[in-house]
Amino acid sequence: MRIGELARRAKVSTRALRYYEEQGILSADRTSSGQRVYSDTATERVWLIQQLYAAGLPSRTIAAILPSVDTGYAAPELVETLRAERARITARAAELEEAGRKLDQVIELAVNPERCRGSHGRTGASAGEAY
Template identity: 60%
Template sequence: MRIGELARRAGVSTRALRYYEEQGLLASERTASDQRVYAEAAVERVRLIQQLFTAGLPSRTIVRLMPSIETGDASPESFELLAAERDRITTAMAELAAARDALDRMVAIANHPTPEHCPALREPAWAPYESAEV
């Protein structure tokens, strides 16, 4: 099947399919006019790739997992990769939560400013500029 049909059937863009090929996740044959042609099994493979991306895995990890997925034989390395990716995602979530909490504090300060946080509310609000005479 051609790239447009695969994209339609798998629910992705043709751009995504080209990216998958560039990353080594998907293979195609080429016609005499250099158009991509995919096997029927590519539909299921693209859906699997999409699931792995949805799970937060980067393409470099998916490439490393594919041999185990294709053979149905999960290696210890596969489990280690998945555990490492889970740890990476957990760390990113904690960092995002910390950033969200800091932003919540900024929003609270903006909604209820105090002299401690807002120089414009201090007495005096500003000090006159005193130039140093040379």
């Protein structure tokens, strides 16, 4: 199938498909005139790539994963890489949760400044502190 058809089926842009090809995570044959022709399984490959990106994996890790998907075997080094990526995502999620809690405090201060005032009319808590 041609690039436009794959883009429609996979619900991605042709630009994304070209990018995937540049990253070495999607391949296409070429016609004599240079047009890309994708296999019938390319749609599923693009969906998988999208899921891996949505999981927060960078293209270099995705490129390392895809051969394991094709063969059904993941080398121990790859498993360790995936575990490290999972730990990175977990740490980032915790950072975002903490940022959300701090933002909640700032919102509360903005909505109810009287709850956070000290005895002299000053704010009793800074934006990053609990009050």
